Amino acid sequence: MLGVRVEMPTNNPIVLLRERDGGRYLPIWIGAAEAAAITYAQQGVVPPRPLTHDLMRDVLAVLGHELTEVRIVALKDSVFHAALIVDGKAEISSRASDAIALALRTGAKVLVDGAILDEAAIVVSSEEDDEVEKFKEFLDHVSAEDFEKPEGGGDDPQRPQS
Template sequence: MRDLDVLGVRVEMPTNQPIVLLRERDGDRYLPVWIGAAEAAAIAFAQQGVTPPRPLTHDLLRDVIAGLGHQLAEVRIVELRDNVFYASLVFAEGVQVSSRTSDAIALALRTDVPIRCEDAVIDEAGVVVTEDQDDEVERFREFLDQVSAEDFDTPGGPSEPERRES
């Protein structure tokens, strides 16, 4: 099991499909996960520390878990099948609940729990970034500094100039 950090979300062109990019904490692999626009916004909100005036779905789930006296211990990305990632919410009591990976990541960011990935999944889907590709990762980080969660609320996401590609 590998610990992952969330680098952020972006819209992949030309498909306009949002992805969340995770990075192996003690390694050099990245895990790109294609997600929906609503989940991209939820992840971006959590990363930016945005508190909506009314709870969003992931905020509500966090509050329900706490209100029932339970605690989320970690999120695990457990499987990759037919190009779909599968995750589990692992509670302190040992209970595991199946989850979409994007929802699990959004909840992990709101509850400050670790995101872990099965070795087999990162071995299969992880991407090693070479020095030549480091520039692309740096552009991605610059993009993250410029994008806001509201960019994912629009049908097309950020426009091409907002991607800041050179």
């Protein structure tokens, strides 16, 4: 999984899953609350009180059960459907975003049905993939000060004028 991104220009959050042994990406549009829950889990943020996905993880643990894996099992009317696999056998229907948020908290695998990848995944060439990685690296190290105008507020004297 690459994580949560915001699609421009609509500002809709998506979670972007990456095929483990291939160049396909599966974008899943999600709600803002689920985007926050996924981002918190990825960043290791521990809220002062358990969020819904933390509660579900804790309930499973206290009852002696384990979330074995999450499966993205269907795409109907542009909506992804998932299943929580508990103890390797029990299957519970779930929204894809909730399933992913819970998987991140439990360490469970996230699997996507091959037919869904064939239908909805996007293919990124290795060149484009390298550019995506370079851009992500840049974003990890850039700060707001990097975009300030030079003293005097004029254009950058290093930049050629048109």
